[in-house]
Amino acid sequence: MSEELEARLRALEDREAIRELRATYCFLVDDGRFDELVDGWFTEDARCSFGAADGSIEPMRAQGREEVRAFFSQGVASLLRDMAHTVHNHRISIEDGRASGDCYFELTATDVASGEDVVGAGRYIDRYRREGDRWRFAERRAEIFFIAPRAEGWNRQRFLAVLADRG
Amino acid sequence: MSEELEARLRALEDREAIRELRATYCFLVDDGRFDELVDGWFTEDARCSFGAADGSIEPMRAQGREEVRAFFSQGVASLLRDMAHTVHNHRISIEDGRASGDCYFELTATDVASGEDVVGAGRYIDRYRREGDRWRFAERRAEIFFIAPRAEGWNRQRFLAVLADRG
Amino acid sequence: MSEELEARLRALEDREAIRELRATYCFLVDDGRFDELVDGWFTEDARCSFGAADGSIEPMRAQGREEVRAFFSQGVASLLRDMAHTVHNHRISIEDGRASGDCYFELTATDVASGEDVVGAGRYIDRYRREGDRWRFAERRAEIFFIAPRAEGWNRQRFLAVLADRG
Numbered sequence: 092m093s094e095e096l097e098a099r100l101r102a103l104e105d106r107e108a109i110r111e112l113r114a115t116y117c118f119l120v121d122d123g124r125f126d127e128l129v130d131g132w133f134t135e136d137a138r139c140s141f142g143a144a145d146g147s148i149e150p151m152r153a154q155g156r157e158e159v160r161a162f163f164s165q166g167v168a169s170l171l172r173d174m175a176h177t178v179h180n181h182r183i184s185i186e187d188g189r190a191s192g193d194c195y196f197e198l199t200a201t202d203v204a205s206g207e208d209v210v211g212a213g214r215y216i217d218r219y220r221r222e223g224d225r226w227r228f229a230e231r232r233a234e235i236f237f238i239a240p241r242a243e244g245w246n247r248q249r250f251l252a253v254l255a256d257r258g
Numbered sequence: 259m260s261e262e263l264e265a266r267l268r269a270l271e272d273r274e275a276i277r278e279l280r281a282t283y284c285f286l287v288d289d290g291r292f293d294e295l296v297d298g299w300f301t302e303d304a305r306c307s308f309g310a311a312d313g314s315i316e317p318m319r320a321q322g323r324e325e326v327r328a329f330f331s332q333g334v335a336s337l338l339r340d341m342a343h344t345v346h347n348h349r350i351s352i353e354d355g356r357a358s359g360d361c362y363f364e365l366t367a368t369d370v371a372s373g374e375d376v377v378g379a380g381r382y383i384d385r386y387r388r389e390g391d392r393w394r395f396a397e398r399r400a401e402i403f404f405i406a407p408r409a410e411g412w413n414r415q416r417f418l419a420v421l422a423d424r425g
Numbered sequence: 426m427s428e429e430l431e432a433r434l435r436a437l438e439d440r441e442a443i444r445e446l447r448a449t450y451c452f453l454v455d456d457g458r459f460d461e462l463v464d465g466w467f468t469e470d471a472r473c474s475f476g477a478a479d480g481s482i483e484p485m486r487a488q489g490r491e492e493v494r495a496f497f498s499q500g501v502a503s504l505l506r507d508m509a510h511t512v513h514n515h516r517i518s519i520e521d522g523r524a525s526g527d528c529y530f531e532l533t534a535t536d537v538a539s540g541e542d543v544v545g546a547g548r549y550i551d552r553y554r555r556e557g558d559r560w561r562f563a564e565r566r567a568e569i570f571f572i573a574p575r576a577e578g579w580n581r582q583r584f585l586a587v588l589a590d591r592g
Contacts, residue, residue, distance in 0.1 A: 408578050
């Protein structure tokens with residue numbers, strides 16, 4: 092197989108793998124399978140940073156698998172339960188075993204504190220690294236548009252009180 | 259073309275075809291084109307099973323095209339109208355003319371019984387079979403997170419009363 | 426590389442490029458980057474036509490980059506702010522440097538007139554043209570299911586008053 096052909100095929104396969112990585116993230120977060128998520132799909136030195144797109148909430152940050160694990164299993168899970176994440180508008184750029192990309196996310200959930208319905212949306216800005224035959228998250232930043240009580244809507248109260256208190 | 263190259267190209271083409279199959283399902287269900295859906299995109303021996311992810315609603319089951327047709331044209335259409343389905347978080351595995359995969363779905367609709375807005379979400383777990391040059395559903399299971407009145411939300415009333423009564 | 430192989434690879438790459446075009450549209454509309462959207466991603470002679478799927482609202486039409494630019498920067502932006510578009514259920518057909526396809530869209534936004542939350546959904550029916558190494562929109566039609574106040578829902582009031590008044 093020529094080098095050009097191999098590169099073009101590989102780029103297409105890599106894009107499929109990275110889209111499935113993004114999907115798998117949703118399945119595993121929503122199922123609370125945080126060990127499988129972090130050990131299987133984040134690099135050892137991965138970083139997370141989740142904050143408000145409008146800067147009104149200081150990002151929650153984590154670096155390395157132990158901090159990322161705590162970020163999900165303690166941070167996220169203490170705020171929201173019954174989560175259902177979906178990802179959309181996929182864009183991916185690949186070069187030399189590294190990749191970057193962005194997409195939108197949406198979520199429905201229940202606010203642990205109040206028991207009320209929650210809706211959320213925002214963007215993920217990611218970096219990926221191929222390790223062996225598997226693509227992993229090297230960095231996931233979330234620019235959150237809103238995580239709001241469904242009954243109030245994203246306009247009247249853009250973030251849950253418990254999040255806004257961190258701002 | 260080498261056998262390896264053919265296999266890799268074919269796998270990529272198959273993934274595209276299966277994602278389009280999932281999209282076409284949404285278009286045809288929402289347009290009420292149930293004959294086209296069932297005769298064109300389900301195998302003769304296809305199975306459907308749609309129930310609550312939390313087990314609170316006994317699955318509605320159908321096997322073979324006539325039962326699947328009735329499932330949609332009588333079952334689904336008698337409960338919901340003005341449906342708009344979307345599918346997300348696509349994952350697909352392919353082997354030897356067969357494939358399996360899962361994805362999320364979301365829907366907006368109107369409750370036929372009450373005339374009220376409905377929101378829904380869940381996961382599809384599928385098996386597909388290639389017949390000639392076309393991939394078809396051999397099985398579609400839905401694990402439904404909620405099909406709830408929009409005004410109530412998915413937390414207070416996780417399923418429409420008409421569905422919960424089957425549970 | 427054989428002609429058949431090149432054609433199959435190219436078709437896969439074109440599908441990726443067209444999905445990214447659809448994603449980029451969402452990013453740029455939502456960010457209000459209308460010049461970049463129109464000059465970069467619409468053909469010189471592009472057409473837009475956005476109306477109600479049920480025919481209750483006369484389509485807003487634009488032809489050529491200047492009209493398309495005004496359509497977004499004056500028309501759309503005067504009605505909705507804080508928009509977040511997502512696209513789903515992608516279908517694409519490609520032939521000879523031209524392509525067509527359809528997908529669903531959903532949006533959340535704020536009604537400029539009332540300051541209230543808005544939800545929307547519908548279908549895009551598109552034609553694309555490859556110019557050099559870039560795919561662009563040659564036509565985007567929207568068949569809108571609803572653009573409704575979130576608090577009312579899509580059933581009680583299918584379109585914002587300001588839209589319905591055009592009908």
